[in-house]
Amino acid sequence: MIRLLPDHIINQIAAGEVVERPASAVKELVENAIDANATRIEVAIANGGRIMLAVDDNGDGMTGDDLKMAVQRHATSKISGEDIMAIHHLGFRGEALPSIASVSRMTISSRAVAEENGWMLDIENGKMGNLQPASRQKGTRVVVENLFAALPARLKFLKTDRTETAQILDMVRRISMAHPAIAFSVSDAGRQPMVLPAREDIRARIRDVMGADFADEALEIDARRDQVSVSGLAGLPTFNKSTATAIHLYVNGRAVRDRTLIGAVRAAYADTLPQGRHPVVVLFMGLPSQDVDVNVHPAKAEVRFRDGGMIRSLVINALRAAIDSNRQTSSQLGQVAIGMTAPSRGSWYGGMRRGGSSHPRLDWQSPASYSKALPFTDAAPDARLAETETAYGDASDNDQGQRGEDSFADYPLGAAKAQLHKTYIVAETPDGIVLVDQHAAHERLVLERIKAQREAGKVERQALLIPEVVEPGAAAVSILIEHAPMLAELGMVVEAFGDGAILVRETPAILGQANIQRLVRDTADELLEQDASKSIEDRINHVLATISCHGSVRAGRALNASEMNALLRDMEITPRSGQCNHGRPTFVNLSLADIEKLFGRR
Ligand SMILES: Nc1ncnc2c1ncn2[C@@H]1O[C@H](COP(=O)(O)OP(=O)(O)O)[C@@H](O)[C@H]1O
Numbered sequence: 001m002i003r004l005l006p007d008h009i010i011n012q013i014a015a016g017e018v019v020e021r022p023a024s025a026v027k028e029l030v031e032n033a034i035d036a037n038a039t040r041i042e043v044a045i046a047n048g049g050r051i052m053l054a055v056d057d058n059g060d061g062m063t064g065d066d067l068k069m070a071v072q073r074h075a076t077s078k079i080s081g082e083d084i085m086a087i088h089h090l091g092f093r094g095e096a097l098p099s100i101a102s103v104s105r106m107t108i109s110s111r112a113v114a115e116e117n118g119w120m121l122d123i124e125n126g127k128m129g130n131l132q133p134a135s136r137q138k139g140t141r142v143v144v145e146n147l148f149a150a151l152p153a154r155l156k157f158l159k160t161d162r163t164e165t166a167q168i169l170d171m172v173r174r175i176s177m178a179h180p181a182i183a184f185s186v187s188d189a190g191r192q193p194m195v196l197p198a199r200e201d202i203r204a205r206i207r208d209v210m211g212a213d214f215a216d217e218a219l220e221i222d223a224r225r226d227q228v229s230v231s232g233l234a235g236l237p238t239f240n241k242s243t244a245t246a247i248h249l250y251v252n253g254r255a256v257r258d259r260t261l262i263g264a265v266r267a268a269y270a271d272t273l274p275q276g277r278h279p280v281v282v283l284f285m286g287l288p289s290q291d292v293d294v295n296v297h298p299a300k301a302e303v304r305f306r307d308g309g310m311i312r313s314l315v316i317n318a319l320r321a322a323i324d325s326n327r328q329t330s331s332q333l334g335q336v337a338i339g340m341t342a343p344s345r346g347s348w349y350g351g352m353r354r355g356g357s358s359h360p361r362l363d364w365q366s367p368a369s370y371s372k373a374l375p376f377t378d379a380a381p382d383a384r385l386a387e388t389e390t391a392y393g394d395a396s397d398n399d400q401g402q403r404g405e406d407s408f409a410d411y412p413l414g415a416a417k418a419q420l421h422k423t424y425i426v427a428e429t430p431d432g433i434v435l436v437d438q439h440a441a442h443e444r445l446v447l448e449r450i451k452a453q454r455e456a457g458k459v460e461r462q463a464l465l466i467p468e469v470v471e472p473g474a475a476a477v478s479i480l481i482e483h484a485p486m487l488a489e490l491g492m493v494v495e496a497f498g499d500g501a502i503l504v505r506e507t508p509a510i511l512g513q514a515n516i517q518r519l520v521r522d523t524a525d526e527l528l529e530q531d532a533s534k535s536i537e538d539r540i541n542h543v544l545a546t547i548s549c550h551g552s553v554r555a556g557r558a559l560n561a562s563e564m565n566a567l568l569r570d571m572e573i574t575p576r577s578g579q580c581n582h583g584r585p586t587f588v589n590l591s592l593a594d595i596e597k598l599f600g601r602r
């Protein structure tokens with residue numbers, strides 16, 4: 001026998017999708033307050049929202065009749081009922097209030113702007129009580145008590161109060177970034193874990209939420225194509241995290257987790273981050289409501305774009321342009337470095353004896369990528385550094401002869417003062433010290449040079465006087481031969497040479513006298529390791545990164561002052577030079593202010 005389900009069961013079914021946990025109830029109620037034009041939204045919770053959660057706003061409010069309608073299923077004031085694509089509010093499905101009310105005890109009190117009096121309505125597990133007069137200011141307060149108490153199965157899935165509270169705070173923070181003009185607060189058992197004052201400027205709100213470390217040095221994004229805009233803040237590649245939770249994406253003011261957008265962000269940062277690290281990004285997309293379907297997910301966390309390809313390329317291009325023009329590494333690196341040098345509590349002697357155990361952990365680098373040793377080239381780098389010098393041409397010709405090295409002091413990376421351990425360059429700037437990893441830095445310069453040649457049409461090659469025979473093993477030979485046309489395009493000309501061997505005829509000119517045996521083996525390893533699911537462009541970039549490694553000044557080679565300065569000047573004009581081909585930082589900036597603090601001078 002088939003029958004229609006009673007309303008309260010339908011609501012409970014919908015509640016299963018819309019209200020997964022207290023944080024999702026808070027999301028729905030806060031979004032309702034935003035839709036009602038509130039300028040102040042106060043959230044209160046008890047026991048992770050399980051015992052009580054309440055959202056109070058100063059928005060438009062509801063009349064008594066509205067109030068009774070609001071808790072009906074599919075009742076909404078937000079779309080006309082004619083065009084589901086014409087969406088100008090966060091809500092439109094008309095199911096949040098009845099769903100939450102079907103699995104809790106809900107009390108709504110509200111006063112509409114034009115009304116003298118307010119009204120109050122309560123609903124207990126879906127059963128509506130009587131409408132009563134209530135006195136209150138303009139706006140609405142929704143109190144939800146004992147969420148899921150009647151559904152032990154759902155209750156069981158909730159985490160500890162502390163986790164649920166954290167989820168609620170996270171949710172409010174996320175929503176708040178798209179609405180800087182609204183003041184938000186959350187209170188929990190007499191404490192106020194979150195207070196966000198109204199801000200005129202979105203950057204100020206992002207700074208409140210994400211912290212000054214991020215916001216003060218993040219790159220500003222502002223691009224538009226036709227009717228679509230993308231704006232926000234993108235973290236420096238060297239300011240990265242071990243999880244993807246700091247990628248905040250918004251579509252028309254709505255926080256979303258969208259695969260197209262996340263994929264675009266990843267692609268934009270692709271070769272600037274170490275394996276397994278994630279960028280910090282706050283991005284707002286704006287587009288006509290007709291061009292995006294937000295009705296694909298009950299909680300509206302996912303969206304579907306009409307022209308996903310266009311959105312993807314817009315986001316990638318906007319982020320790339322910002323990342324490429326950036327030459328900075330995060331000032332966090334300097335602070336972390338200083339933190340490691342600072343004596344731990346008590347005497348420095350005690351700190352030394354305890355060894356490294358008191359050192360703070362670096363957030364920007366996973367230990368795994370440290371252990372992946374770089375294959376160093378044996379090539380003599382002089383030729384390439386000479387080329388590097390010509391790359392910045394006139395400036396060096398005129399300056400370097402006449403000016404002392406000190407005159408570089410006002411360049412961003414300063415004047416090279418010394419080389420330490422034949423690996424690190426120390427430079428002086430007017431307000432600090434720059435420490436450069438010479439191999440990491442040069443590796444990026446070589447990579448960007450080859451990429452630029454490739455984009456200009458042709459990677460310059462040099463023919464070997466005597467072609468070199470390499471015997472890297474059967475698997476390596478076959479993968480190299482299979483990729484021979486691609487390698488030739490990248491400047492490496494190889495051909496089969498009998499059983500288990502290949503002949504190398506030409507190499508990229510920029511590599512100079514590279515160790516060809518190692519170059520070939522590493523390239524084969526890279527090709528063998530590659531994931532077939534990656535895009536061709538992605539794979540080419542990885543091969544290029546491997547090849548570039550072999551043209552780079554290795555650690556352990558002595559550099560003279562003009563070679564060091566040449567490297568610094570080249571870094572200043574090379575895109576993405578803040579991180580090496582493996583995503584590690586190439587330099588650290590120690591500010592004089594921090595160093596002075598270290599020595600107690602401040
Ligand atoms: N805080 C509020 N202030 C004013 N009106 C509200 C508020 N919350 C809900 N409403 C009214 O109740 C209706 C139903 O809310 P809801 O169930 O969340 O559905 P939706 O937001 O999808 O319309 C809304 O369309 C709105 O008219």
Ligand SMILES: [Mg+2]
Nearest residue numbers: 028032091096
């Ligand atoms: Mg709603």
